[in-house]
Amino acid sequence: MNFKDILSKMVKGKKLNYQEIDYVITNFTNDNINEEEMSKFLIEIYRKGLTFKETLYLTNSMIKSGEILDFSKINKTLVDKHSTGGVGDKITLIVAPIVAANGLGVAKMSGRSLGLTGGTIDKLESIEGYNVNLDKNEFINQVNNIGVSVISQTDKIAVADKKIYALRDKIGAVDSIPLIASSIMSKKIASGANIIIIDLKVGNGAFMKDIKSAKKLAKTMIKIGKKWNKKVVVILTDMNAPLGNSIGNSLEIKETIDFLNGTYQDKRLKTLSLTIAAYMISKGKNISVNKAYILAKETLENGGAYNKFENWISCQGGNLSELKDNAKTLEVFSDKDGYIDEINAEKIAVICNELGSGRSNKRTTIDYGVGIVLNKALYEKVEKDELLATIYYNETNEKERLVEQLKQSFKIIGIKPKEKNIIISVIS
Ligand code: URA
Numbered sequence: 030m031n032f033k034d035i036l037s038k039m040v041k042g043k044k045l046n047y048q049e050i051d052y053v054i055t056n057f058t059n060d061n062i063n064e065e066e067m068s069k070f071l072i073e074i075y076r077k078g079l080t081f082k083e084t085l086y087l088t089n090s091m092i093k094s095g096e097i098l099d100f101s102k103i104n105k106t107l108v109d110k111h112s113t114g115g116v117g118d119k120i121t122l123i124v125a126p127i128v129a130a131n132g133l134g135v136a137k138m139s140g141r142s143l144g145l146t147g148g149t150i151d152k153l154e155s156i157e158g159y160n161v162n163l164d165k166n167e168f169i170n171q172v173n174n175i176g177v178s179v180i181s182q183t184d185k186i187a188v189a190d191k192k193i194y195a196l197r198d199k200i201g202a203v204d205s206i207p208l209i210a211s212s213i214m215s216k217k218i219a220s221g222a223n224i225i226i227i228d229l230k231v232g233n234g235a236f237m238k239d240i241k242s243a244k245k246l247a248k249t250m251i252k253i254g255k256k257w258n259k260k261v262v263v264i265l266t267d268m269n270a271p272l273g274n275s276i277g278n279s280l281e282i283k284e285t286i287d288f289l290n291g292t293y294q295d296k297r298l299k300t301l302s303l304t305i306a307a308y309m310i311s312k313g314k315n316i317s318v319n320k321a322y323i324l325a326k327e328t329l330e331n332g333g334a335y336n337k338f339e340n341w342i343s344c345q346g347g348n349l350s351e352l353k354d355n356a357k358t359l360e361v362f363s364d365k366d367g368y369i370d371e372i373n374a375e376k377i378a379v380i381c382n383e384l385g386s387g388r389s390n391k392r393t394t395i396d397y398g399v400g401i402v403l404n405k406a407l408y409e410k411v412e413k414d415e416l417l418a419t420i421y422y423n424e425t426n427e428k429e430r431l432v433e434q435l436k437q438s439f440k441i442i443g444i445k446p447k448e449k450n451i452i453i454s455v456i457s
Contacts, residue, residue, distance in 0.1 A: 030048065030049065030052050032052075032053065032056070032062055032066055032070075035049045035052065035053060035070075036066075036069055036070060036073070039070070039073040039074075039077070040073065042077070044080060044082070044083060045083055045086070046086070047086040047089070047090070050083065050086040050087050050090055051086070051089075051090040051093075053067070053070055054087070054090040054091060054094060054189050054193075055090070055094070055189075057070075057189065057192065057193070058094050058188055058189045058192060064196055064199075067193070067196055068196060068200050068202075071193070071196065071197060071200065071202045071208070072200065072202060074202075074205060074207055074208060075202040075205045075208065078205070078206065078207060079207040081249065081252060083207070084206075084207040084210055084211055084249060084253065085252075085253055085256055087207065087211040088210070088211040088214050088215050088218070088253050090189070091187050091189045091190050091193075091211055091212070091215035092187060092215045092218050092219050094187060094188045094189035094190075094215075095185050095186045095187045095188040095189070095219060096183070096185045096186055096219065097218075097219045097221070098186070098219065098220055098221035099221065100136060100169070100221045100222075102169050102173075103134055103136060103169055103172050103173060104173050105132070105133060105134030105172065105173070105176060106133050106134060106223075106224070106313045106314075107133070107134045107135070107136055107172075107221065107222040107223065107224070108128060108133050108134070108135060108222060108224040108225075108226070108309040108310075108312065108313045109135070109136075109137060109217065109220060109221075109222035109224065109225050109226070110124060110137075110225070110226045110227070110228065110305060110309060111213060111216075111217055111225065111226075111227045111228065112227075112228040112230070113209075113213070113227070113228065113229050113230050113235065113236060113237075114230065114235070114236075115228075115230050115235075115266075115268050115271075115272050115374070116145075116146060116268075116271040116272065116276055116374040116375070116377055116378045116381075117146075117271035117272040117273050117274075117275060117276040117281065117374075117377075118272050119149075119152065119272065119273060119275075119281045119282075119284060119285050119298075120228065120272070120298075120301060120302055120305055121137065121139060121149045121179065122149065122152065122153075122281070122282070122285040122338075123285055123288055123289065123298075123302045123306075123334075124302055124305050124306040124309065125137065125177045125179060125341070126177060126289065126334045126335070126337035126338040126341060127302070127303075127306040127310075127325050127328050127329060127334040127337075128176075128177075128306055128309045128310060128313070128325075129175065129176030129177035129337050129341070130176070130328045130333040130334050130336070130337040131310050131313075131314070131324055131325070131328055132176070132314075133176065133309065133310065133313040133314070134172045134173075134176050134177070135172070135176065135177045135178075135179070136168065136169070136172045136177075136178055136221070136222070137177075137178070137179045137180075138179075138180055138181065138182040138183065138186070138220060139153075139179055139180075139181070139182060140181075140182050141181065141388070145378035145379060145381065145382040145386075145387045146276060146277070146378050146381050146382065146386050146387045146400075147277075147278045147281075147386055147387055147395055149179065150179075150180075150181045150182075151278050151395055151397075152278045152279075152281050152282055153179060153282075153342075153345075153347070154278070154353075154397070155278040155279035155282055155352055155353045155354070155397035155398075156279075156282055156342060156347040156348065156349060156351070156352060156353075157347070157348050157351035157352065157353065158346040158347050158348050158351070159342060159345050159346060159347030160345050160346045160347075161179075161180050161181040161345075162180065162181060163178065163180050163345065168180055171344055171345070174344075175337070175340050175341060175344055176337070177337065177341045178341070178344075178345065179341075179345075186216055186219045186220060187212075187215040187216045187219050189215075190211075190212050190215050190216060193208075193212070194212055203236060204236050204237070204238075206242065206245055206246045206249055207249070209236060209246055210246055210249040210250050210253060211253075213227065213250060214250050214253045214254065217254075217259075218253075218254075218257050218259060222259075223258065223259055223260065224259070224260045224309065224312040224313055225254060225259055225260070225261045225262075226261075226262050226264065226305055226308045226309050226312070227247075227250060227261065227262070227263045227264070228264050228266055228301070228305060229243055229246065229247055229263050229264065229265050229266065230266055230267075230268035231243045231265050231266065231267060231268060231453060232267055232268040232269040232374075235268040240265065240453060240454075243265050243453075244265070244454070244456060246263075247263035247265065247456040248456065250263060251263060251456065251457065260312050260457075261457070262308045262312065262455065262456070262457040263455070263456045263457070264304060264305060264308065264452060264454075264455050264456075265452075265453040265454045265455070265456070266301060266451055266452055266453060267449055267450070267451050267452075267453055268374060269371065269373075269374065269449075270297070270371065270372040270373075270374055270407045271372060271374050271377050271378075271403065272295075272297065272298050272301065273288070273295045273297075273298040274293070274295050274402055274403045274404070274406065275400065275401070275402050275403075276377055276378070276381050276386070276400050276401045276402075276403075277381055277384070277386045277398075277399055277400015277401060277421060278353075278386060278395065278397045278398075278400070279352040279353055279354040279397045279398055279400075280354070280398075280400040280401075280402060280421060281400075282349075282352055283352065283354070285338070286335075286338075286349060288302075289329070289334050289335040289338050290332070290335045291329075291330070291335075295406060296406065297406075297407065297451045300450070300451050300452065301451050301452065303322060303325050303326055303329070304322070304452055304455075306321075306325035307321040307322035307324075307325050308321070308455070309321075310324055310325055352397075353397035353398060354397070354398045355398045355423070356396075356398035356399050356400075356421035356422060356423055357421070357422055357423065358419050358420065358421055358422075359419065359420040359422060359428055359431070359432060360416055360418075360419055360420075361416070361417050361418045361419070361420065361432050361435050361436060362414050362415065362416055362417060363405075363411045363412065363413055363414065363415050363416075363417045363436075363439075363441065364413065364436065365413050365441055366411065366412050366413050366443075367410075367411060367441040367442050367443050368408060368409065368410055368411070368441065368442055368443075368444065368445050368446055369405050369406065369407055369408060369409050369411060369439060369440070369441060369446075370408075370440045370441065370442040370446045371407075371439070371440035372403060372407055372438060372439055372440075373438045373439075373440075376434070376437065376438040377401055377435075377438050379434075380401065380420075380431060380434055380435055380438070381399070381400050381401055383425075383431070384396065384399040384400065384401075384420070384421070384422050384423075384425070384431075385399045385423065385424070386399050386400050396423055398421060398423065399421050399422055399423055400421050401418055401419070401420055401421070401435065402418065402419045402421070403417075403418050404416045404417060404418055404419060405417050405418070405439075408445070408446055408448050410445075411441060417435075417436070417439060418435055418439075420432070420435060
């Protein structure tokens with residue numbers, strides 16, 4: 030077997046078997062196939078797609094390129110969730126304690142973001158003392174004792190995916206159904222849980238621009254899950270505005286605290302959090318989604334979720350009264366009366382990145398205190414000169430431009446817009 034013959038088969042439109050796909054994945058992972066060759070392989074997939082069988086082979090080969098976590102010592106039913114990435118996405122921080130307070134286990138490895146805003150681990154690291162690097166026994170013991178632990182992802186899971194994803198990004202081959210499905214599912218399957226709820230974002234700021242392709246991706250991931258005996262539910266959600274009112278690492282921890290203790294609950298964030306928690310609880314306990322939704326809501330309302338959150342953070346050494354939240358503020362006011370019809374998630378993320386909340390643009394360190402708080406929510410009424418948003422910054426010489434840029438992220442219209450449900454559909 031050699032790479033040239035495999036590529037030639039693809040070019041001629043012939044299907045690949047497992048050995049051929051595994052040959053390419055293994056040799057690329059071990060640096061025996063170079064980036065130029067691998068780009069040709071990925072571009073063939075990007076242009077022509079793969080059959081389901083080939084997508085499964087690709088996923089299986091990527092799973093075995095790294096470790097498969099063994100959670101057999103965990104005494105709880107484990108449920109996992111995954112998001113394809115959103116601006117202001119603090120759903121893991123909210124649903125993990127809700128689900129754990131209902132007796133299930135969340136043993137989650139999350140990422141530090143390389144994108145415009147921080148990942149879950151960056152958000153947790155904005156809490157003074159929080160340890161993202163528990164060893165395997167500490168991680169398992171904590172889940173057995175309190176039902177939840179979130180630590181930093183190891184580089185040992187689905188090793189091939191990391192290399193392939195970086196190359197896909199470089200050559201512009203990200204938005205391909207077989208490539209996304211194999212990338213997500215290889216990591217999720219190797220991460221050990223048998224129940225996986227995927228929050229698949231759809232919209233202009235997401236990988237999936239339209240509902241039809243998102244549904245196709247969802248079905249592919251569910252089918253791959255079935256082959257591995259995993260229960261997979263995919264929730265298609267609207268990603269045209271940030272989630273919640275805060276974007277930025279410590280700001281999102283503050284919003285999580287306010288959300289869980291009932292001080293402030295953004296409507297779209299609440300709908301999405303309770304829906305994801307409900308599917309995790311429903312599949313974990315084998316009860317109806319309606320019943321699970323009621324349990325999730327009760328746990329939120331009776332303080333059980335907040336207590337679990339505090340317990341989780343303190344078990345990992347974190348002190349919620351000490352956040353890395355040092356920043357100055359700049360207020361942004363509305364130029365006109367009307368209703369908020371759009372808050373452009375991507376534009377907001379670009380500003381947050383410039384302020385220092387992510388690692389994009391070769392930034393290596395994160396400023397945990399910076400970001401944006403939206404003082405008006407999507408669809409809300411606003412009057413001229415009312416506060417629209419607040420910028421949290423530490424270093425900038427361009428305050429006026431940032432204020433103008435943030436104003437441009439809001440679309441304000443004269444009539445009350447029709448509210449879109451954040452949940453587009455649920456596929457299982
Ligand atoms: N998220 C992933 O993990 N992989 C992709 O390819 C796209 C989104």
